[in-house]
Amino acid sequence: MTHDDIFKTIQRILVDTFDLPEEKVTPEALLRDDLDLDSIDAVDLIVQLKPLVGARLQPEAFKSVRTVGDVVNALHALQADSSTN
Template sequence: MTDEELIKRINSALAEEFELELDEMVPEAVFKDDLDLDSLDAVDMVIVLEQEFGIKIKKDEAFKAIRTLGDLHKFILSKKDEAA
């Protein structure tokens, strides 16, 4: 899977879970300000991403620093690279 395909998969999973429009899913979108997602949504996001990609996120300190969709893309891409 290419990085671009992975990013599309992330965006689709989140758009479906949180009822967001795909055109809102831009790298600079801030979860709280632009996508109206709060800390409780972050818990759901972890579950969705863990199930979608078969990775463990919960105990990863780097996840706490994610503020934008682009940050999330980089985080998931780095997980893919670690697994390779």
């Protein structure tokens, strides 16, 4: 998947799961400050993202994630790692 494909999938998940307006879910949107996602919401999000990578998601990969774009980049990197293994 491309960065854009991953972003659109994450955007759809955030809109559908957390009832967020689509226009609020941008790559620059801060998960906590702009989208009001807490740590429990983040766990729910990670569970839903697991099928995108096809592997177990390690929490360490998301420790520095602050924005939607950070999530996209982390998933893209994990996807690339899993395809080379």
